[in-house]
Amino acid sequence: MATPDTAPVTISDQRARLTRALVHPAERSTDFDLTPSVAPPPGGRVLRPAGVLVPILAGHDGPRLILTKRSSRLTHHPGQIAFPGGKQEPEDADATDAALREAEEEIGLPRTRVEILGHLPPHETVTGFEMSPAVGWIDGAFDPVPEAGEVDEVFTVPLDHICDPNRFSVQYRRWRGQRRHYYTVPFGPYYIWGATARVLRGLADRMAACD
Template sequence: MTRAELLARFNLLPPLSDPFLPAHAQAAAVLLPLQEGERGLELILTRRSRHLRHHPGQVSFPGGRVEETDISLWHTALRESEEEIGLDPSLCQPLGRLRAQYTVSGFALTPFVGLVDASARFTANPAEVEEVFQVPLEYLLDLRRHHLFTLRRRGRLHTVCFIRWQGIWVWGITAAVLHQFALQVAR
């Protein structure tokens, strides 16, 4: 699939323009790295190290909070991806971004979609990542695989998404971003 076909199919926002984020939220960015694989386009995901203080063992995208040296949110997503999974930034082409989402921990998380060269290889940084794995994008974008539940937290109702892949549950902000992406593609 060409870059133009991907852009048209995914209906993404401009990749390199940073969204307006409210001052009260801490800026963060993640990368949804897509790579052509045996099963078509595949999304590279990570499982966080079990010794981490926050969200140990959960499935996530490579990414994290903005640092002073980051020149943009795209740069944050690439820097964190290099740190966490060894992705060479020169092997990732920006396709676009999704709308920022807000986490219960106070982050404004901007997801970027990038096309990773087929030659790229990944190495998990054991300080942050236990495992790097790939899932067919078509599977993750299939809304029939998204299980939505409404929960009450601190007196407010929240919809939580869960997606199961080969015995692994994807949930939290990772599943929320995937759900947003699937809805955007379905339009």
Template sequence: MSGDLDAFTAAGVRARRDRLHGLAARDLAPRFHAGDAAIDPSLSEFMAGLTLRDAAVLIGLFERAEGVSLLLTRRTDQLRSHAGQIALPGGKIDPTDDGPVAAALREAEEEVGLDRRLVHPLGLLDPYVSNSGYRIFPVVAFVEADAPLEPNPDEVADVFEVPLAFLMTPTNHLIESRPWRGAERRYYAMPFEGRRIWGVTAGILRLFYEQVFA
């Protein structure tokens, strides 16, 4: 981690904007250094044969008096996939979406009622490749501090913020494992105040650290 806590102010984040890709960068090639295979190389052979589907997530940042915080959600327990897990707002890029930014803003509006007019995108991280077959475009953006949020009860059980300084501190990036397809799969986890941030969400946050703050 950068030893300078000013990195986690709004000015510090904006000063690193040149480490992001432009907002119109739709054709970024998936690179396995940014994805599930980066932490667990044993997945590489399996993932190399995947036909990737495109998705986008919003890394929504709030400027607070105590520093920048990052928006996360907890999915409802009745969802068919990833029920109860911590997630970034986002989902599949639809044919009607005008690229990853539009998709991330649409999904955030649908999931947590975030008015896209109150979101100010800065740029894109490298695409994150998941072992479930998605090429995920993380969209980094500032959200106006007083933006109202109204979670969709069918999808989101809770909305909360985590200090960016916590999430961008490598000692908080734990490596855990669990059985998957007959082997132990390794992944990042970032426990915070009783909440378990892990898997793809933690992997994308690790990518955010590596690309912007390392």
């Protein structure tokens, strides 16, 4: 909150802070970061490239992150919270191109509405993907159109919420007979965890380092 001696934080201020954070050095992450006992596959493995969009909507009440709730009918990760995105196809120029294509398909976000501000380090998933996140800025109103059969819901989270390291906690569940630890950053009824929360925690750490 602004005081008499400080100016209120504007959308432009928050965008500038985000842009600064994206050029701050950071290391790649994996789904194995918090569980050293669950070793990743041996070196030399070939990971499948994938791109996800971290879309930030510049709303009247401040920047908000757009996320999806995957369809409960999907075979892989049903009902989980995720970024728009998917595996890179041969027709995609790169992972960012794949992320923009998938965002248009999954939530009806035209790529012409997205300004790429920068990228977050790649993240290796337990399913063998190298997930490359691109952070995109969207000005003006946007009415999402969830892709039938793929996306059950599209919702937004305040940028301030997911960029506060204190909002994150580490939890665990059984995976292949072992405890697997992971980050969570819940918001209302939405349980944001796993790779999505791990990428967001990396962003939160970079934002804090730039303050």
